[in-house]
Amino acid sequence: MSKKLSKHVALDDTDRALLALLQADASLSNAELSERLSLSVTPCWRRRRRLEEEGVIRDYQANLDRRLLGLEILAFVQVRFASHGDKAPDDFEAVVRALPEVVACHKITGDADYLLQVLAEDLDSYSEFIEQVLRRQLGIASIQSSLALREVKASTRVAIPEG
Numbered sequence: 001m002s003k004k005l006s007k008h009v010a011l012d013d014t015d016r017a018l019l020a021l022l023q024a025d026a027s028l029s030n031a032e033l034s035e036r037l038s039l040s041v042t043p044c045w046r047r048r049r050r051l052e053e054e055g056v057i058r059d060y061q062a063n064l065d066r067r068l069l070g071l072e073i074l075a076f077v078q079v080r081f082a083s084h085g086d087k088a089p090d091d092f093e094a095v096v097r098a099l100p101e102v103v104a105c106h107k108i109t110g111d112a113d114y115l116l117q118v119l120a121e122d123l124d125s126y127s128e129f130i131e132q133v134l135r136r137q138l139g140i141a142s143i144q145s146s147l148a149l150r151e152v153k154a155s156t157r158v159a160i161p162e163g
Helices: 013-024 030-037 041-053 088-097 123-132
Strands: 073-081 102-107 114-120 140-147
Touching: 013 030, 013 041, 030 041, 073 088, 073 123, 088 102, 088 114, 114 123, 123 140
Parallel strands: none
Antiparallel strands: 073 114, 073 140, 102 114
16 A cells, blocks of 8 residues: 655744744735845745745735625535536536635535535625536535534634644
């Protein structure tokens, strides 16, 4: 039986500090980063560039307040397929990747096959999304929604493992 090896990137304390600073504020310039890390600009830039090239840093983004944008509904949607032997799950994944309402999609274990995180303006628009988009996907046996009543914690930050 072959084992799939996972790729881990070696990080030193400076790399971890750089990642923590960028997670807290991705808009920091290389000059600001180098000052906070007590490095000169060029070595700081090289470290950042290496972490980008190795895929540790995938991209940079601004975190937006969904409610201020009028997105009041946050739903967790479990999708279960009737059969896994056909092409329907693969087609579903391709459709989901293109849907702006879906901010996260995970293939999971348990009773459901997928867990989606969906944003909508209100219950009417969420209902329309379920009826006009999700229910029209072939092969889906069931869709179960759970609406968030209160957001206790929402973060995209990753805990950086110690070396």
